[in-house]
Amino acid sequence: MIELKHVSKSYTAGVDALKDINLTINDGEIFGIIGQSGAGKSTLIRCINMLERPTSGEVIINGKDMTKLSTSELRAERRHIGMIFQHFNLLSSRTVYENIAFPLELYGTPKEEQKKKITDILELVGLTEYKDKYPSQLSGGQKQRVGIARAIVSDPDILLSDEATSALDPETVKSILNLLKDINRKLHITIIMITHQMEVIKSIADRVAIIEHGHIIEQSSVLDLFTSPKTETARNFIGSVSSNTLPEGLKNYHIHDERENADDHIMMRLSFRGDVANEPIIAKLARDYNLEVSILYGTVDFIQGVSFGKLIIDVSGSDSNITAAFNHLHSLPIESEVLGYVSGNI
Template structure:
């Protein structure tokens, strides 16, 4: 659906070239909610604005639904942009126009007739839950309601892609959740491809299918959210995951096992077992432990969700013969569980 190939962007500052994006290669599939996360200044806003060519790349290709936007004339690019909606952190609404007129604005630019405009705006107001606010002005709405207007306006021309530029950064946590739920519902109902940028891992965990981590203008990590969240590879990714981690093994627990005598440790294992998807609710560990001559003790654990996917982690102490301990760890892995031997 969206292919970014060797994308690079440089700015000229005081007659010197300053790189903002470096050798970006990304593929975003149709119907995905794709997140791009990074700190301020990492290049994420520049990247998302290159997708609709609000920022013109210095080098590389931007292919959206089979069309290379970088090769189009200004007129052809303007037409293709009608298929790419965008919402912004600070809403960018027309303060002197009613909610109805704000949503109707792109339809009027597209020279749609009055009947079609009335029908489409009414439909969008219902979709975003603002039917009773159609004749109000932006100043009369809350931040969350303003963002719903921005979403409705972005959907007016039936886009194939919706770009979200820090769409929830100016909102409180409860309102953020309502906007994320709305975006997820729109994604399912309309089959819309959504690309969002954020500096909050909670947003990525709640709504995205895949995530790319950008740092210093480079994509340093890219993959399914569950995979990146449970097994982050880069230091910056680990930093973002730590923002929302609901699983932290108490240091005193590890220290107590670290003080064990060497011969005592031989018959002990402390392992962390991670579950993902359907395995979260299956008795896989029970099957292994029940079949082996082991005693075990659950030391720490949690179950949570990433978007629609359940996941869980347990830290357990296993005691028994060394060979049985080693065999049990392998049996866990054979059943699709991710196992880390901690001690």
């Protein structure tokens, strides 16, 4: 288990990069930390392996406070933490095999043990036939596979990923994320993903924390984040992969905050998940509560095998029926939000 307790990091120029960070990351999970450039996420991940020493607070890994270890003790603990980078950081004069061997050489691992470990890792990352090639002969995705192999060849408990997919094309990103999920499952390695890409979080993470201006402003399961975001920043990130906006043809309609006329329609957003996503919610509202309901926008998607959906609907009917229908919606595992009122029929 990884625990960050009241971690802060300040620099001599008076810049507060991290402010009172509190996180718990469970063994074996894939934990995402997302934020815009300059939010503090790279500083945070470097505090976990103590490449950056926090100004205050505790970084506890498997019961040991990393901030209190001596230099030699810290060096020994870092053997259990692998790291992969955005720009690969490979040694250009070494082959794929030799790049992967590098940390084993530093730890004094015997040659025969090195050979077995590297052979197994090459097979796991799909690079067996590339073992004698140099980085200049590899694609970006292949280079990142070498970086991943080098990071896990020493059998770490934790793998830190600092924007490891942001320099890759979308198809390669998918293959690298699939590889990381495979590594997490087969080797039971805890993975911490630092990223500004919501698609990465959606594809791979179990839980996620959003960092902004050095603060953790929201944290939850990825499914909860998508179906019930608490902050505007979270909604903006989600909007990058799952739009909440109205279709272009409806953007010209004037939506007002208050009802101006008795016949105004209500425009609202519904977010739902699991079994509810497969239920005839709209048909039930229209049938049981005598409402006119029009679907203006809708999506159904999946996160980790669980379906979730969003609808933007236009609702009209008597006030009493609308109130009864809304009470019904509130009894279901559905998030509902009134966006405003629209005059007349859309």
